[in-house]
Amino acid sequence: MCYSAQIRADYTKLVREYGAMMSLDEFAQLYAHDAGKQRPKTPKAMDDGFAGARTAQGQDIVAKIQQWHAEEMQALDTEIRVQGERRDAAHASLATRPTQKARNEARIAGNRVERAQARLDDLRRTGLLPRDSRIFPGVYAPVIVSERGQRVIKPMRYQCRLPDTPARHDTLYPGTYNARRDSLGGYWKPAFGHCHGVVVVQSFYEHVPRHALEQRTLAPGEKASNVVLEFHPQPPRDLLIACLWSEWDGPEGRLLSFAAITDEPPRDIAAAGHDRCIIPIRPDNLDAWLNPDPSDLDALYRILDDREPVSYAHTEAA
The missing domain is CATH 1.10.287 (Helix Hairpins)
Structure with missing residues (x-):
């Protein structure tokens, strides 16, 4: 599961390169000092x-x-x-x-x-610094969505809370910052085919068992330990990561949140010892992904299958 990512947060570049408008109303609402509100992460x-x-x-x-x-x-x-x-x-x-x-x-x-x-x-x-663009579950990121055919940038929390679910689900189901591809027709059915977005990512981080990274079995008496790897696309470039998002309303207020879709890993990720990977979609498929037809889910699965071919290098994160 992608527990952290290095996002693109340069609004000027996002607007220029992806033809998106800034939803200043949503950013103003995020940063507003409402009574009893904690500082957004x-x-x-x-x-x-x-x-x-x-x-x-x-x-x-x-x-x-x-x-x-x-x-x-x-x-x-x-x-x-x-x-x-x-x-x-x-x-x-x-x-x-x-x-x-x-x-x-x-x-x-x-x-x-x-x-x-x-x-x-x-x-x-x-x-x-590079770490200033890094997000973790519970942290907000700029997400590109579509409204009436126009690409729009909105701030959303990286952990998706679906409509009609209580706020306590954030704690009961902490892994809802990622949406497994094989669960899109199940748990994620309220969002899949309805609320799609992308987050622009430069690299991402995964917890990997050290013995899997070293391509060996555990030695007798050895306890499994994890190492954090940062995966970089080669050559370096931005990736459009397929996401689902939700608008939630409840006693705690209004929340925009998203989850990155994950699938079986490509060869470079699997060789490093990890069994899941976020999905970079092709730029040519961006509008079709952002404007889904809920009556044609097969077309959306084809976009996820026709992902951008990416080679990855990895380094051990500090």
Whole structure:
């Protein structure tokens, strides 16, 4: 299952290369400061993509993002101060009476200071790093969909919650960020043939058993362990990953969310030890995929079968 991906979050390029319009209303709603709302989980590249906004609505989105950042930075400053005091008190205790409790306190507080400081540094940083475009389940990404024949970019959460399902399904079924091809006519039937999209991906990450990567069986007494691999298309290029999406309404509010469709792996992925892979569709099939005919599901399966031929290289992720 594709648990993480490096997305394309350059709005100018998405608009120019894929002829899509930005749904500024949806982005404004995502970043809105509604009562009781928590900060949406968004990659830095997606936030910073609005930095050069020229329209009044775009600049309003920038102001909303900056407000979220200011509130988070204030909370992080408080966390660093509180945990720093906790760490210093533990070190003082260790200097007079070393105990396991004090060592645990120093370790936990130190780790929390380090994490908070790293996040604070990321918020203050102006330049982008590759990891700023990486998404995980629960994080939002720009997804290209079609409305009345026009390609539109909307922000959606990477974990799909289908209509008429309770919010607790996110916890009960945490794997719903991927949609298996052999389940499209089952669990995913409400979305397949109705709500299709693509997310533009530059690379993706998979958990792979180390012994499978090394193409060997487990040694006697050896416990299985996983390694994270990043798969890169060769030559490097953007991939249009087939997705299903949903608009959900409930007591918790409105949610746009998506899942990437996965299938049997191509040879390069299988050789690295992984048994699933997201599906890159051909650019020529993009409009047919985004505008599905629910009465002709066979045509949609043919698009998934007629996928873009891609060779992959992989590296072990840090």
